[in-house]
Amino acid sequence: MSAENPTAPHRVTRLSVSVEKSGSAYVSVPFEVPKAATRFDLRYSYPKSDNCIIDLGLGDPDLTDFPSKQGLVGWSGGARSAVFIAMDDASPGYAPGLRPGTWQVLLGLYRLPDHPVTVEIEITFDPAPREEANRPARPKIASSGPGWYRGDLHCHTFHSDAKGSPERLHGTALREGLDFLAVTDHNTTTAHMAYFDRASSPDLIFVPGYEFTTAQGHGNIFGARTVEDFRAETDRDVAAMIARIQAKGYLFSVNHDKPNIPWNYPFPGADCMEVWHAPWLSGNHFCLERYQAKLSDGQRLTAIGGSDLHQPATDDSGNLATLARPCTFLYCNDLSVEGILDALRNGRSFVTEAPGGPRLLLSVGDTIHGGEIRSAPTIPLSYQTSGAAGDTLEVWDATGCICTTDLTSNSQSGVLPLTAAKGFVRGQIVANASRAALVAAGQAHVAAGKGGRLDWSQAWDKPALRALTSPIYVT
């Protein structure tokens, strides 16, 4: 299976492996890293097509069978056909650092035709002297006191399948005036290691994390600086992986459970649900239906939003689907990674269409979103809205919509006496006066070919939301 070419300036290993549909979703191909190597360059090739997509990753000698506690060096999915690892550097998506021993090429069989497929792998080793990578410590940052802070919880850089750099994404976050940003590349945290861990400032906190990504579903992990083994193949594997993530103090969010990119595993004991993914009209009424059903079943889930921006290589201001569309507001005790995770864990959130979008706050006495109140024949629900004159406030419980109020001014508040609310109360602002403009903008976006692989077609006649809250739970 392997052959060496002793006459080449550097040692080369060539591997050829046949993969087919019937087996595991991941195949490991071992190779030896010689003692003298300080860098290797790997390229792989196969007959790539719409129905043949094979992802790439690497494991070092610590990697065991799933679930491996350590040893995942990196993952580039289908984004790169060549990667390198060196003592002092590595391709985006991969951690620097090299040591001799048996490594593994990880092939993710994302999509395969009915016949076997041959994958050719070539690895070139370089012995030139190199220093070990030395990463400065990340600064400890916490700023300002308790308050509502705004950010985005889902975006990508060229450390996975986006074109844009971490620096450019940082610039986009500054442009949008965000207080926090969770950067969630696919199955890798190297954007944090290489850049974001040291880029946080008192007024813009980068939250570590990544997007668990398989052909059956995506979910964000918030708080993690290392990737939990993602080679889950069964429903049980996924449930156990999520339990391991949560036991480490990280949070799990089910992402974009909507047509084309659904969550196909059983619904887990997640902390959050990305109820609003990319602009509302790109199929988010499906996510909301599923969210409402989970809440009605008694599950507690923080409602969050994520733009899923794949940062372009150039400035994308003015794009309807840029960063923070939608924008998530969190009530944090302070603006720090811990403060943000605590708000997410405890449901203190609302999601709005943009950083300057309508705001919606609900409370019962001192209890806000995510809190708990006792059931009572009448619940006095206070609301505060801004930026939604002409639209409608709806309040939902486990039985459905139980109250609507017309918003006649851009700054409206009041108290709604709710009768016999069941399970929870949550709010949403539904476009009314603003609806025609939202639909026209969405249709123009799709007509311009910017709709991506999202399904916009079923949303034109559905309610268009402008803001929504996590619930106040009624026990």
Ligand SMILES: [Zn+2]
């Ligand atoms: Zn995704």
